[in-house]
Structures are given as C-alpha cells and as structure tokens.
Amino acid sequence: MRRVLLLGGGHAHAGVLRTGIPGALTLVTPYAQHVYSGMLPGFIAGHYRLDEIRIDVAQLAARAGVKLVLGRVAALDAAARRVRLEDGSELEYDVASLDVGSHAAAPEYALAAKPFETFMEQWLEAKDRVRSVALVGGGAAGIELAMAVAHRTNARVTLYSDRPMFRPGLARRIARQLARHGVELRAGVAFADRMRKDHDLVIWTAGAAALPWLVHSGLATDERGFVLVDNRLRSVSHPEVFAAGDCATLRGAPHPKSGVFAVRHAPVLAANLGGEEQRYAPQRRALALISCGSRYAIADWGGVSWQGAWVWRWKDRIDRRWVEGFRL
Ligand SMILES: Cc1cc2nc3c(=O)[nH]c(=O)nc-3n(C[C@H](O)[C@H](O)[C@H](O)COP(=O)(O)OP(=O)(O)OC[C@H]3O[C@@H](n4cnc5c(N)ncnc54)[C@H](O)[C@@H]3O)c2cc1C
Structure with missing residues (x-):
C-alpha cells in the first residue's frame, strides 16, 4: 500500500x-x-x-x-x-x-503571533500585567489582535504599520474602529530600541514567512x-x-x-x-470579515464593505459552523 x-x-x-x-x-x-x-x-x-x-x-x-x-x-x-x-x-x-x-518572522524581543499555541500561552501569562502593548503589522491579523487586546485589557495599544494594507474606503472604516478602541495607529517602520523602551509587550504579526x-x-x-x-x-x-x-x-x-x-x-x-485529477481555481473575490474587539465587525467583499454588530453575529455563525463541522 x-x-x-x-x-x-x-x-x-x-x-x-x-x-x-x-x-x-x-x-x-x-x-x-x-x-x-x-x-x-x-x-x-x-x-x-x-x-x-x-x-x-x-x-x-x-x-x-x-x-x-x-x-x-x-x-x-x-x-x-x-x-x-x-x-x-x-x-x-x-x-x-x-x-x-x-510563520511570523519576529525579532527576539517580540512575541510572534504564530505558532498560535505559544502565542496564546504567553499572552495568557502576560495579559494581566501589561500596561503598553505594541502590535507590528497592519494586516487583518494585526488589526484584529490590536482591537482584541484593547477590548480585553486596560493597556495602551499601539499598532505599527509600514504600508497601507487596504483600499482607502475600507482603511477609513478600520481607522475609525481602531480610534473607537483607543488604538493608536503609527505609520512607519518599528525600530527595536523604541519598541523595547515604549512597550512592555510587542506582538508580531507582520510578514507571513x-x-x-x-x-x-x-x-x-x-x-x-x-x-x-x-x-x-x-x-x-x-x-x-x-x-x-x-x-x-x-x-x-x-x-x-x-x-x-x-x-x-x-x-x-x-x-x-485520493487519485482524482481536480483543478483548483482561486476565487477572484474573497469575503473578508474583520472582528473589531467588541462584538462588532467589518465585512468586505469585492470592494464593497459593511459594518455592525450584525456583521459580528454573521462572522460568529460562519466560524462556529466551520469548527463544529469537525466535531465527532
Ligand atoms: C492572529 C491571526 C488572525 C488571522 N485571522 C484570519 C482570519 O480571520 N481569516 C483568514 O482567512 N485568515 C486569518 N489569518 C491567516 C491564517 O492564520 C492563515 O492564513 C491560515 O492559518 C493558513 O492555514 P494553513 O492550514 O496553511 O496553516 P496553519 O493554520 O498555520 O496550520 C499549519 C499547521 O502546521 C503545523 N506545523 C507548523 N510547523 C510544522 C512542522 N515543522 N511540522 C509539522 N507541522 C507543523 C502547525 O502546528 C499547524 O497546525 C490570521 C492569522 C493570524 C496570525
């Protein structure tokens, strides 16, 4: 065999x-x-x-x-x-x-978001004592985690992003949600010295390597x-x-x-x-659902976006159904 x-x-x-x-x-x-x-x-x-x-x-x-x-x-x-x-x-x-x-190729002073297992373990250990948290990487992962941290803790949260990651309309929606959560958005490269000095935890989501x-x-x-x-x-x-x-x-x-x-x-x-000959054709448009800390989310599909508590409930239903599909 x-x-x-x-x-x-x-x-x-x-x-x-x-x-x-x-x-x-x-x-x-x-x-x-x-x-x-x-x-x-x-x-x-x-x-x-x-x-x-x-x-x-x-x-x-x-x-x-x-x-x-x-x-x-x-x-x-x-x-x-x-x-x-x-x-x-x-x-x-x-x-x-x-x-x-x-994996997230993080420098030694930062906590990489991947592997998730190590990340969650270290986060649970740190979450009650952090006063200032930085997130590096302005993609969906960095944005979602920044708002999640701001929602869960009393820490000051700063998100560093060295380049625009979303089209302007969506970026404006995201920026408003970040501001609503008190997350400071800093454009530009994150320098190690400053990171160490200004924050007691740096979470790295940038660059899937x-x-x-x-x-x-x-x-x-x-x-x-x-x-x-x-x-x-x-x-x-x-x-x-x-x-x-x-x-x-x-x-x-x-x-x-x-x-x-x-x-x-x-x-x-x-x-x-299994021995078949199936071809994969990537979908041209993918639905993006971005959670925003509290039970609130932004949806984006093909250049059109929506937001609200109902989007979070929609995302929650999709996610739960997907995971539950694997339960025995
Ligand atoms: C914080 C965060 C939030 C995200 N949210 C979303 C989202 O909402 N929607 C979305 O579409 N994408 C999201 N992403 C991106 C998403 O995580 C990845 O695109 C997705 O996990 C890729 O799936 P995968 O199966 O390729 O890899 P993974 O899900 O990373 O699975 C890889 C598996 O391989 C195992 N593995 C790793 N190294 C080895 C090794 N050396 N030997 C054997 N096994 C190994 C790991 O343990 C893991 O189980 C997010 C990413 C981050 C960091």
Whole structure:
C-alpha cells in the first residue's frame, strides 16, 4: 500500500482527514488540536473559550484510521522522499502532503503571533500585567489582535504599520474602529530600541514567512520560500508532493495567504490525494470579515464593505459552523 505522509494539521489537512483518502496514512503535527485562526482574536477579546476555537485533529485522524505522530518536521529531502523530525526520527513516503502554514518572522524581543499555541500561552501569562502593548503589522491579523487586546485589557495599544494594507474606503472604516478602541495607529517602520523602551509587550504579526526547511528541501519554491504548486496543488518539481494553505504558492496565479484560501484548498487536495485529477481555481473575490474587539465587525467583499454588530453575529455563525463541522 502506498505510504502517504500528511505534514501539518492545518486547515487543509483537517478537511482531508474529514473526507478520508486511501493508503497507509500518517499525520505529523506538533499539536493534537489545531487552533482556528478566524476565532483567535475572539478568544483574545474574551468572546470564546479555548475549546470553542480548536479542531481535534488527533480525533479526526483516529476516526479516519490515520496514524498520528506528534512531532515537528525539521527537514524534508524531496530527492530521497524522506522527512526528518526534530527528535531525529525519520519517515519515508511515496506521497507527501504539506499543510504546515507560515510563520511570523519576529525579532527576539517580540512575541510572534504564530505558532498560535505559544502565542496564546504567553499572552495568557502576560495579559494581566501589561500596561503598553505594541502590535507590528497592519494586516487583518494585526488589526484584529490590536482591537482584541484593547477590548480585553486596560493597556495602551499601539499598532505599527509600514504600508497601507487596504483600499482607502475600507482603511477609513478600520481607522475609525481602531480610534473607537483607543488604538493608536503609527505609520512607519518599528525600530527595536523604541519598541523595547515604549512597550512592555510587542506582538508580531507582520510578514507571513515560509518555514526555513522548505528552502532546503529540494522542492521548487517561489522567491519567498513557499512551495510552488500547479493547479492540482502538486509540487511543480516533485509530483508526488502536494502542498496547500499558506505554505503553497500557486504558480501563475498566486493569491493571498489566508485561512479562507487554505479552507478552499481542502476538497481539491483531498480529491487529488485520493487519485482524482481536480483543478483548483482561486476565487477572484474573497469575503473578508474583520472582528473589531467588541462584538462588532467589518465585512468586505469585492470592494464593497459593511459594518455592525450584525456583521459580528454573521462572522460568529460562519466560524462556529466551520469548527463544529469537525466535531465527532
Ligand atoms: C492572529 C491571526 C488572525 C488571522 N485571522 C484570519 C482570519 O480571520 N481569516 C483568514 O482567512 N485568515 C486569518 N489569518 C491567516 C491564517 O492564520 C492563515 O492564513 C491560515 O492559518 C493558513 O492555514 P494553513 O492550514 O496553511 O496553516 P496553519 O493554520 O498555520 O496550520 C499549519 C499547521 O502546521 C503545523 N506545523 C507548523 N510547523 C510544522 C512542522 N515543522 N511540522 C509539522 N507541522 C507543523 C502547525 O502546528 C499547524 O497546525 C490570521 C492569522 C493570524 C496570525
């Protein structure tokens, strides 16, 4: 029987585990539970319990008859079809599928928003004593976390963003919400000295970077180190390797690295790992739902946006339904 290695238990592989595919499957993941990023700011804001925002990938694997290895990939040798884990053990494969996400390449003085598990642990430990919190990165993650922190704590919150991330109309809506939460928005580069002096916690969300071992794997990657895949989500250099979610870049039609796309990869990945030939076509417009600290949110779709408590309830329903779809 062909040996299929699923590396990482992210959004796309959760979908694959739910569908089930033929072969002798092994899942390698550092954590038995996967944190759903869409609800993470809601957890920080105090709207969700931890068990409400996690998917139990270990249970999904058990139900699908997939062997679970709790560990972290340290190296992949695409030529030898072999993976080495951080504990030194090695696994060989006939087919490998990568859904290992991206990481926030944070400097040593900052708390990276990823991995979520470390971030949440350190945040819970720090949240009651912080007086001044900085967030670096003005994308959706930085904005949502800034407002969540401001909502949950009495800390002074500053958001550093070195470039505009949204079209002007949406940016104005976001700026108003940041101001409503007392979040100070500073344009420009965040300098280490100033960060250390002015804030007692710096949270880093800027720049989704590829996991370093991907670059040395022998797989073809884009200029940032993400695995280049064709429209079947197969590596363009090694067809027995698939990649989905943030760690993959679609050749010729790259799209943003966000959970929305990782979720859409899942059914195509499952079909192709199962031996079908399904093609992935990224949607041209993706719905963005940005939570704003309190139970309030902004929605944006195709250049039109809305906001209100009803948008938060809408987002809450979508997110809960998605996570609940994985409960056994
Ligand atoms: C604070 C925050 C909020 C966000 N909110 C949203 C949102 O509302 N909507 C949205 O669309 N996107 C959001 N994003 C972006 C979103 O998190 C990512 O795009 C999404 O998680 C990508 O899914 P993925 O499956 O590729 O990777 P991930 O969800 O990161 O999953 C990767 C998995 O691989 C595992 N892994 C990592 N390294 C290894 C290794 N070496 N070996 C084995 N396993 C490994 C991890 O433990 C994890 O389980 C947010 C990001 C942040 C930081």
